[in-house]
Amino acid sequence: MTFVKTYKIGTRGSPLALAQAEETRTRLLAAHEGALEPEQLEIRVIKTTGDRIQDRALSEVGGKGLFVKEIEEALISGEIDFAVHSMKDMETELSPELIIDCILPREDARDAFISASGKSLADLPSGSLVGTASLRRQAQILNRRPDLKVDILRGSVETRLRKLAEGKADATLLALAGLKRLGKEDVITELMHVDDMLPAVAQGAIGIERRLEDEEIAALLAPINDSVSYARISCERAMLAVLDGSCRTPIAGYAELVDGNMLDFRASVLATDGSLRFDASGQADISEAIALGERLGKELKVQAEDANLTFVL
Structure with missing residues (x-):
C-alpha cells in the first residue's frame, strides 16, 4: 500500500474563510497538477475567540489577533501544516516560529457601501446609523459625514447583512473582496473609491x-505566491508596524502598482471620532516596498504626535 502525504489547511469556519481556504486549495492543485491530488489537501476548521465574541468591538476584547490565535497555536503544535488568513486580520508582528511569505493575487481592496434604503453615503439622511465594527470605517465616515451616527455591527458577512435587513442599522460597509468571493455583489449600493474610503491595510x-x-511547505506554497501582491502588502504592513497599529487605532493604507515597477502608496491615520485626519503619500520602486511603507509611517507618526493624537495600542 502506497503512503500518500496529506496536508492540513487551517482556517476559520465562516463562509468567507472557507471560500478563501478553498481558493488556496484550488490554486495549489493547479500549480502542482499531476503531483498533488485533491484528497491530499484537507481543510481543517478551527474556532477562534474572535468568532465566539459577537457582541463587542474587537478593540474591547483584545484586538484582531483574536481571529488567529488558536489557528497559530495549531500551526505551531503541528496540528495543521499551514494556515489561510485574511491578511487584514493579521498583527504586524508574528510569532518567531511562523512566517507569511505567500500572498495570493490580491482581490479588489475597495469597501462596498450597503444601505437599506438604496441611498449612497453622500445622500444618507442626517442622523442615519451606519453599523460597522471597524474603527477605520467609523472614523472615515464621521470625518466625511459628522452628522451621521456610527455603532458596532459585528458578525460574518451574512450576519451583518441580516442585521441590516432587520433594521439594526440604516447602512453598513463590507469589503468588496469578501462579497465577490461569496458571490454577493448584488447587495452593493455604492462602491467606495479609495479617495473617499481608504481601505484597511492588506484588505482583499x-x-x-x-x-x-x-521547507517542504515553503516549496509547496512558493508557486502560488503573487510577487506584486506580496510587495503591496509588505509596503502597507510596514507602515502599520511603524505606527504600532492595531484595530484600536483608525489607520488606513493602500499601495498599488503604477508605471511598470513603481508602487504608489497612500496612508492615513485618524482620530477615532473622525475630527482629525492625517495623510501621507509617496512612490518608490517595487523593490523598495518596505522602505516606502516605513517612510510614510514615520511621516504620519510625526503629524499625529505634533497634533497630540494618541495611538491606542
Whole structure:
C-alpha cells in the first residue's frame, strides 16, 4: 500500500474563510497538477475567540489577533501544516516560529457601501446609523459625514447583512473582496473609491502562514505566491508596524502598482471620532516596498504626535 502525504489547511469556519481556504486549495492543485491530488489537501476548521465574541468591538476584547490565535497555536503544535488568513486580520508582528511569505493575487481592496434604503453615503439622511465594527470605517465616515451616527455591527458577512435587513442599522460597509468571493455583489449600493474610503491595510489579500523551519511547505506554497501582491502588502504592513497599529487605532493604507515597477502608496491615520485626519503619500520602486511603507509611517507618526493624537495600542 502506497503512503500518500496529506496536508492540513487551517482556517476559520465562516463562509468567507472557507471560500478563501478553498481558493488556496484550488490554486495549489493547479500549480502542482499531476503531483498533488485533491484528497491530499484537507481543510481543517478551527474556532477562534474572535468568532465566539459577537457582541463587542474587537478593540474591547483584545484586538484582531483574536481571529488567529488558536489557528497559530495549531500551526505551531503541528496540528495543521499551514494556515489561510485574511491578511487584514493579521498583527504586524508574528510569532518567531511562523512566517507569511505567500500572498495570493490580491482581490479588489475597495469597501462596498450597503444601505437599506438604496441611498449612497453622500445622500444618507442626517442622523442615519451606519453599523460597522471597524474603527477605520467609523472614523472615515464621521470625518466625511459628522452628522451621521456610527455603532458596532459585528458578525460574518451574512450576519451583518441580516442585521441590516432587520433594521439594526440604516447602512453598513463590507469589503468588496469578501462579497465577490461569496458571490454577493448584488447587495452593493455604492462602491467606495479609495479617495473617499481608504481601505484597511492588506484588505482583499489572502496570506498563507507556515512554520519558519518547514521547507517542504515553503516549496509547496512558493508557486502560488503573487510577487506584486506580496510587495503591496509588505509596503502597507510596514507602515502599520511603524505606527504600532492595531484595530484600536483608525489607520488606513493602500499601495498599488503604477508605471511598470513603481508602487504608489497612500496612508492615513485618524482620530477615532473622525475630527482629525492625517495623510501621507509617496512612490518608490517595487523593490523598495518596505522602505516606502516605513517612510510614510514615520511621516504620519510625526503629524499625529505634533497634533497630540494618541495611538491606542
